[in-house]
Amino acid sequence: MGKKKSGGLKEIWRKFLVAIKRRPQMIPMAVVIVAFLFYSMNLMHISDTTARIQGPGMGLAGFATMLLSMLSFMCFLNAFPYRKKVNKPMLVLMLAMFAVIIFADCYYMSLIWSAVSGENPIVVNESTMYIKYAYDNLRIHVGILAVAIVLIALLPVYSKMLRKIKTSIDVEGNGDMGAIDISGED
Numbered sequence: 272m273g274k275k276k277s278g279g280l281k282e283i284w285r286k287f288l289v290a291i292k293r294r295p296q297m298i299p300m301a302v303v304i305v306a307f308l309f310y311s312m313n314l315m316h317i318s319d320t321t322a323r324i325q326g327p328g329m330g331l332a333g334f335a336t337m338l339l340s341m342l343s344f345m346c347f348l349n350a351f352p353y354r355k356k357v358n359k360p361m362l363v364l365m366l367a368m369f370a371v372i373i374f375a376d377c378y379y380m381s382l383i384w385s386a387v388s389g390e391n392p393i394v395v396n397e398s399t400m401y402i403k404y405a406y407d408n409l410r411i412h413v414g415i416l417a418v419a420i421v422l423i424a425l426l427p428v429y430s431k432m433l434r435k436i437k438t439s440i441d442v443e444g445n446g447d448m449g450a451i452d453i454s455g456e457d
Contacts, residue, residue, distance in 0.1 A: 288433075295429065296351040302418055303343065306340065306412060307340045307344060310336060310340060313404070313405070314333075317333050317379075317405045318333070319402075320401060320406075321333055323399065324383065324402070326386060328378065332376070332378050332382075335372070339372050343369060346361050346368060350364075350365055376412055379409055380410065383409075384406070387402065
């Protein structure tokens with residue numbers, strides 16, 4: 272019974288590798304999805320920080336990050352169509368959106384920094400800890416987007432490496448194909 276379970280895991284892993292070999296762009300797409308989900312799940316801290324600090328353009332930066340995160344995902348899907356060449360205009364548009372998202376996150380972080388360290392600083396204590404969480408989450412979000420950009424840039428390199436992985440199944444008994452009688456005579 273243990274071999275059956277092990278063989279099942281091997282087959283699941285083989286099917287996963289086959290899927291990744293056919294569509295290696297799924298790797299950076301997964302990272303883009305993680306970046307969007309990470310930002311979305313931490314939007315409460317960012318909204319609370321915007322309401323507390325009320326810096327110039329903070330709400331717009333948060334809105335731009337959320338909107339462009341969704342739109343860049345749609346551009347990603349159109350940039351890498353299945354079994355076709357890369358759609359370069361969509362790829363450029365997606366990378367431009369990533370650049371705007373990173374700029375908006377960095378701008379937002381700079382407003383937080385100036386609010387907590389400038390003249391009349393906001394004290395970050397237990398009741399305003401969401402400001403620190405927002406700052407840290409934006410740094411992580413920028414890091415995840417940077418990883419996605421690197422994975423997109425290196426896609427031609429590791430897709431060639433993935434194609435070299437052997438995922439075919441060795442079937443016993445098909446080595447002697449000449450011994451099979453296909454004439455139909457008894």
